[in-house]
Amino acid sequence: MTSQNASITAKQPQRERGRQRVAALLDAAASLFANKGFEATTMTGIAAQAGASIGSLYQFFPTKEHVADAILTEHATDLHLQMSALAARANSLSLQETGSQLFAALIEFRAAHPAFAVLVEARGAPFVRASGIRQRLREQVLDILRHKAPAISDEELTPIAIAILQIMKAAVALNGETDLPQRDAALQALREMLLGWITSRLGPATS
Missing domain, CATH: 1.10.10.60 (Homeodomain-like)
Structure with missing residues (x-):
């Protein structure tokens, strides 16, 4: 704001x-x-x-900024609750299951809240919540990774959390191309790519 x-x-x-x-x-x-x-x-x-x-x-x-701020607050609350729930059950899931659920949750959330990405990712946004929401989301993904790789330091896990969210931006954009031939197959390929990369970084022993 x-x-x-x-x-x-x-x-x-x-x-x-x-x-x-x-x-x-x-x-x-x-x-x-x-x-x-x-x-x-x-x-x-x-x-x-x-x-x-x-x-x-x-x-x-x-102001319009207050409208955007209210939307971000409402949507972010839903997102943070979903991420907290996933972190809470991460210990009972395999690494592959955790990654799959994270992938699905973020795509489904963005599909259900299309204004969220527009507002939270706008550079130089004139409202105050966007940077805080992005930071909290990174921390929540980091927390999920901690559950799956407790022996790995936050210094090593943080870039992985950031990269996951950047990959998810691409997945969300791809999911939005509803008229793209083979969209679902491409999403599946991207999902498999992400899960394979996470497994290679965190290791099957951590799952």
């Missing part, structure tokens, strides 16, 4: 009707961010997409 708007906070609805209105506004904004990007999306467009007045939007969100 820009320093100009840092002291302004979004209004929290107190009644169920207000919460439903906010949910509709955020759904509309998420759709526009996913399809048009952050810069091209306007407050007027968000209100129109939601079938609401611009005054209703400004009642809850002083």
Whole structure:
């Protein structure tokens, strides 16, 4: 969030009707961010997409940055819960199973929340949560790797966690190309490539 708007906070609805209105506004904004990007999306467009007045939007969100921040907060909560759950069961899974579930979870999450990638990966984003969300996600992937390779130091595991997330960006982009011939086969090839690389780095003895 820009320093100009840092002291302004979004209004929290107190009644169920207000919460439903906010949910509709955020759904509309998420759709526009996913399809048009952050810069091209306007407050007027968000209100129109939601079938609401611009005054209703400004009642809850002083700026577009606050709208984006609210979406990131909501989506990141879901993602962090999924990653925490995977870390909690990692000890009962093989290395291959852990990698497969991580691959599937991240693709499914991004597919279900297309605005998330647009907002969290935007360079120079004018809202504050993006860098913190990326950092926490890296730490959660690192935590999952710790469960599978307790003998390997964080210094060695951290680049692997970062690389996994970069590979997942490619997988998410590939998954989004719904008209691409052999997309599913290519995703499977990418999955096998990732799992083979993780196994080579962490070793079958750690699984």
